[in-house]
Amino acid sequence: MEYNFKEIEKKWQAEWRNNNIYKVNNQSEKPKYYVLDMFPYPSGAGLHVGHPLGYIASDIFSRYKRLKGFNVLHPMGFDAYGLPAEQYAIQTGQHPAITTEKNIARYCDQLNKIGFSYDWDREIKTCDPSYYKWTQWAFIQMFNSYYCNKTQQARPISELIQHFAKQGTENLDIACSEPIHFTAEEWNAKNETKQQEILMNYRIAYKADTVVNWCPALGTVLANDEVSEGLSVRGGHPVEQKKMSQWCLRVSAYAQRLLDGLDQLAWTESLKETQRNWIGRSEGAEMQFRLAGTDEQFTIFTTRADTVFGVTFMVLAPESEWVERVTTAEQKEAVNAYLEQVKHRTERERIAEKKVTGVFSGSYAINPLTQQEIPIWISDYVLAGYGTGAIMAVPAHDSRDYAFAKHFNLPIIPLIEGCDVSESSFDAKEGIMTNSGFLNGLTVKEAIATAKKYVEENGLGRVKVNYRLRDAIFSRQRYWGEPFPIYYKNGMPYTIPTEKLPLVLPSVDKFLPTETGEPPLGNAKKWAWDEQNACVADTNAIDNKTIFPLELCTMPGFAGSSAYYLRYMDPKNDHELVSKAANEYWQNVDLYIGGTEHATGHLIYSRFWNKFLFDLGIITKDEPFKKLINQGMIQGRSNFVYRIVGTNTFVSYNLKDQYETQPIHVDVNIVSNDVLDQERFRQWMPDFKDAEFILEGEKYICGWAIEKMSKSMFNVVNPDDIVERYGADTLRLYEMFLGPLEQSKPWDTNGIDGVHRFLKKLWGLYFEGDNFAVVEEKATPDELKTLHKTIKKITFDIENFSYNTSISAFMICVNELTQQKCRKREILEPLIILLAPFAPHITEELWHCMGHETSICDAVFPLCEEKYLVENSVKYPVSFNGKVRFTLELPADASKADIEQAALGNEQSAKYLNGATPKKIIVVPGKIINIVL
């Protein structure tokens, strides 16, 4: 019987489904293990061969853990809300609900063909009301919470209201948008609306007028991680800065906890470093500078308090509220012109031009240490959103200040002995201070500390920690997202009672975004909140007395993906996000596999979201993902044919230089090992129907290049095609064999035959012709050794996610057993258990051929018995001064003295020693003998 993968895979996929083999229980005597994949956006293009890479890796680990006796949670779902799904719907002119449903069905189909061990009963879709009910619920909790800096946790806003009523803002250290102060009397005198306005300053989910990234082409605002180099990450459209009233999440309040939490996580150092940079903690000082001729003081932030003696000017961000106050009458016109110019420059232009621009305000400030007057300038190289939107400029030791000073001819005072600032600034934090009053003679590091202390002791400012991490903008002016559970009374937002959730997304006729920013939900006819009847009502009935308008924006893509891992624990629970029992059992994710592109988005937001839920006390762990592995990207490998210019003749790769040719992308699916299928090429496109070929050795060889996998390059490989041709097991093995999991690599089918051949050889061990040939004989020591060294290697490799080398180990094992003509159950049964996580179908078939009734999923992973690995002799390479000259074979139990004796007392060593006595003899047990002359 041949290895008929098609039949085997079809049969077992059906069996697994019918018998609920992958169903997971929330109660078990076994220890738990939670393996999670980053769930996919179901895009219209379907899965390509790169998508399953991480899924295969996690599936192997899940199956391995199950064989090792764990109760394994390995779910799958779909991140169905958000921009990509909606963009696809817009492109195809269909309603996103329909396209999303279709795309999900296609994804499921493709995933099932690969034989994953998901418990589909736990499937979640973020666009499903029963799921987003809990996204909305979490939002309401955030709305009703504030962050206490003292206890470093979220607290109910009701506590804050009580505190305000008794003590005003006295004795409070809480995260806020703007520092404000009032007494209890002042608070109590305010009306409901005013009080609500103040509370907005503290809520963890709050609405505020902020400068946001507005993308006109997408018709929505974007979070910082959705913008790269002034362009939207999705679609690459220009993004501008715009002041808008938006929902935000106070992620910044959690900055320190997000930073500290990284230390305990088993993530790669580079990913943790990316997050640390994104959080961007910097320790410095806030300092007060007095405006000359007044008593007014403004605050700047610096990490280089040691350089105050070198401050030769100040710079304000154009958006700073101080701009108006410091602009003198004479400069008014110039300043306004500059502000106007800045407004019209997009973020992208600013970055691209890198031009020094700015304007003098007309005013001066007083340097608090030197008492000198220094001019105040306005320039867009200072950002309003970081620090205080104002800086002290030290051109000698900051390259940006330096460029500005050179451009506007401002003085430059060097502060470090011997530094040369004639060509560029000296930014390094090293050297000895000079020109710096009481700091002279100190090293820079000492000076920073001394200056900070001086500033604090003399009331010039205070030591301050700043974070680059900013609050997440949470509104999207789009249709396809979770509706906010918010309605407006007197212009103030109120939450819908949680027992009325979910607030279901209404259907609309026009779901397209608008360039001006009116959300498409405004087109919904039934989209209003009736407080009495507590239901969604007709928009025409809005009277602002009993029936109120609802929030028209929707939530961003990351809303639904922030806590999805909790929902898998208890996906059907209708009255809790996750039950206490389920959460206490599953705790958090033991292994999370996904792409590194989520480093500053999803992986920050879910950690934030999770910490918030932890503060509420509804979950047991404050970090969601214990271990994280980033699988590399699979790039495309394009193929080219070379057409002789002006003809329909194509010349093979190595002959192309003899002609004037033009390379043309050719569909990689009609090329095999870089050899073109000429017949299929002629059929591929009408233009090539009559194509002629100039061949080399009867073959047409194609050229190739590594490019992004995309339709236009004709290099997209669909996993379905591979499954069809080679089977799912071959696909799984081959994707892992391609190279290290975490490394990016091009898809290249050139080696797939080797992996497929391996499965055929494996099959050949169990079958002789049509007969199942496994016998009940005692295994020889050699066979046992082959088996146990494979067990050892495979176990080690799986634990270290080194799947490519495990497949090599399997190949070696099968080759050895084939040579040994071994068909013994004692060897062949453990072997398929080892292989089961990698190739579930073929192993399941062979397992049943061996007479087992239950699935191989519930077998026991074999243990390596070291006793079979012990050698009776060891080969020692003998080297002289590190160069290997000959090899000795000695008994394994030879003593060190025996080994030394053998190494020296023989003909060959005599030749190299030439009568001399060796200086040193180094024997590394079992490895090498080195004789130093």
Place this chain on the structure above:
RNA sequence: GCCCGGAUGGUGGAAUCGGUAGACACGAAGGACUUAAAAUCCUUUGGCCUCACGGCUGUGCGGGUUCAAGUCCCGCUUCGGGUACCA
């Protein structure tokens, strides 16, 4: 600019603690079986010298530590990724 990874045969890649570099696979060459092809199997395959035995050389480049370096240290070259007027 800053931060983090890489660089090993014709190709993808092994080498886990500093200990015989090139496992495994692809490709290529030769051979067996076959009328032939496919499939399968066997042999060779880093480079140079040698009929051979064997020797020399060899992990991006230049130094260093060590009996011994792909692996550790210093200085470069180069490719990839992340990030940026963050004071």
